[in-house]
Amino acid sequence: MAATVSFEGRKPACLTGARVMAVLALAAWFLSGCASTPAREQNAFVPLVSHMAARVKTADQVALSKWDSGRPVHDPQREAEVIAKAVAAAPAHGLATQDVEALFTDQIEASKQVQYALLDAWKRTGRAPAWPRRSLSDEIRPELDRLQIEIMADLQQLRPLRESADCGALVARAVDHVMRAAAFEDVHRAALDRALARVCIGE
Numbered sequence: 488m489a490a491t492v493s494f495e496g497r498k499p500a501c502l503t504g505a506r507v508m509a510v511l512a513l514a515a516w517f518l519s520g521c522a523s524t525p526a527r528e529q530n531a532f533v534p535l536v537s538h539m540a541a542r543v544k545t546a547d548q549v550a551l552s553k554w555d556s557g558r559p560v561h562d563p564q565r566e567a568e569v570i571a572k573a574v575a576a577a578p579a580h581g582l583a584t585q586d587v588e589a590l591f592t593d594q595i596e597a598s599k600q601v602q603y604a605l606l607d608a609w610k611r612t613g614r615a616p617a618w619p620r621r622s623l624s625d626e627i628r629p630e631l632d633r634l635q636i637e638i639m640a641d642l643q644q645l646r647p648l649r650e651s652a653d654c655g656a657l658v659a660r661a662v663d664h665v666m667r668a669a670a671f672e673d674v675h676r677a678a679l680d681r682a683l684a685r686v687c688i689g690e
């Protein structure tokens with residue numbers, strides 16, 4: 488046999504049964520660890536973080552629409568509407584109006600952070616990407632309204648956990664999970680951190 492010939496009849500020390508078993512066990516342990524990583528990341532904050540990330544990502548389309556229309560990033564009337572709608576829905580979700588006002592102020596700030604960053608980048612090159620255009624009033628804002636409803640429902644579910652000692656760590660892990668799954672860019676990640684600023688209570 489080739490192996491016998493090449494080792495001149497001696498069984499190589501590195502191929503003892505015990506060592507083979509040890510290597511296999513190590514591989515199984517390593518693979519089981521890899522396979523279970525995403526499951527561990529499925530903590531209770533993942534839905535909220537996903538919806539907030541989707542809201543942050545929508546800012547790409549908002550920025551593009553504003554590039555085309557020349558409208559300012561900051562629209563105080565729309566912001567007041569967004570916050571008023573969320574605050575009106577707060578009692579039905581068992582949430583304090585001040586809490587909801589703070590959380591949606593953060594969502595809006597996060598959106599503007601992305602918009603300013605993208606518009607600046609486009610100004611530097613003198614052009615915006617050739618993405619398909621979507622209407623701000625008929626498509627993008629209604630999508631933001633839908634995400635607002637999802638975010639409110641998530642917040643209702645998370646009420647006790649938001650006050651727990653490990654809230655910050657759970658949120659941070661959820662961010663990592665969502666960012667990896669969606670392959671977002673640095674600008675979105677920074678804005679998502681901004682959006683999440685007041686999710687944990689009593690930090």
Ligand SMILES: C=C(O[C@@H]1C=C(C(=O)O)C=C[C@H]1O)C(=O)O
Nearest residue numbers: 549560561562565566569595598
């Ligand atoms: C998203 C927009 O841009 C800004 C961000 C808003 C938001 O995140 O809801 C609201 C108004 C604007 O200040 C928009 O104009 O619709």
